[in-house]
Ligand code: C2E
Ligand code: MG
């Protein structure tokens with residue numbers, strides 16, 4: 001039977017594959033310990049209103065400071081955490097840590113309108129997410145409206161019914177809901193109506209190319225139009241230069257996030273950033289306006 005599968009099987013048993021599997025297992029075991037050893041940290045990246053120029057939100061992004069490997073990016077360990085189920089305790093930790101931080105910023109008058117936490121489809125389908133969030137809200141005393149959850153469209157394919165139920169309960173609590181990487185997943189779009197989504201995040205890949213590629217520009221315009229016609233806020237991620245900010249402002253995009261404002265920062269640095277930030281108005285791009 002193995003023979004009939006030919007090359008695929010050969011590749012499966014290749015030494016390189018064995019190494020990768022071993023590396024994965026090691027990484028997984030280390031990730032398991034990372035939580036207890038306080039190697040995980042939450043960084044925050046500001047979101048700026050394109051009209052007022054003010055910070056209206058933050059996104060919490062997890063970081064793993066590995067003792068030997070250095071900073072391991074979430075793109076490397078989140079998928080592993082999802083496959084092993086570790087994303088459930090990891091996600092709970094990120095939520096609690098972020099809500100405690102929101103509480104501190106609220107007490108010092110620095111908290112922006114909301115702070116977003118990325119939620120994996122696995123947390124929604126298998127976890128006890130609603131219970132965890134209720135607990136954390138009670139423990140920290142922050143308002144549910146201060147917390148936003150970012151989910152990707154993949155939640156519809158994992159366990160649709162369970163996920164919808166959890167999200168509806170969270171919405172009923174007053175939590176905000178945002179669709180991350182919008183336009184890159186499996187969108188039937190119907191879920192935008194069934195769930196009370198508050199915000200669409202235009203994916204980095206479209207934003208990166210929108211000023212040079214007409215196709216990307218068309219997608220950005222379409223997402224903004226769709227979002228606004230459904231009464232949703234639209235945020236562009238990955239904004240790196242002032243030209244992109246002006247272009248987005250001209251397209252009437254609501255909010256931006258990206259290196260232009262700041263890279264994701266540790267909590268203490270974010271506190272200083274929030275305390276010293278001076279809003280600057282973004283001018284419109286007349287050329288972009290004329291092609292609308
Ligand atoms: P995401 O939620 O779409 O986050 C945006 C990513 O874009 C972040 O990468 C951020 O650092 C990066 N970014 C922001 N502005 C710019 C920019 O101007 N240019 C470029 N090139 N990149 C920019 P990061 O922090 O490496 O996170 C990658 C992904 O890992 C996230 O994508 C999210 O899907 C996942 N992730 C991060 N933290 C968590 C978490 O706590 N839980 C879960 N489940 N997933 C997380
Ligand atoms: Mg996100």
Ligand code: MG
Nearest residue numbers: 180181201237
């Ligand atoms: Mg994204």
Ligand code: MG
Nearest residue numbers: 152180181203
């Ligand atoms: Mg992503």
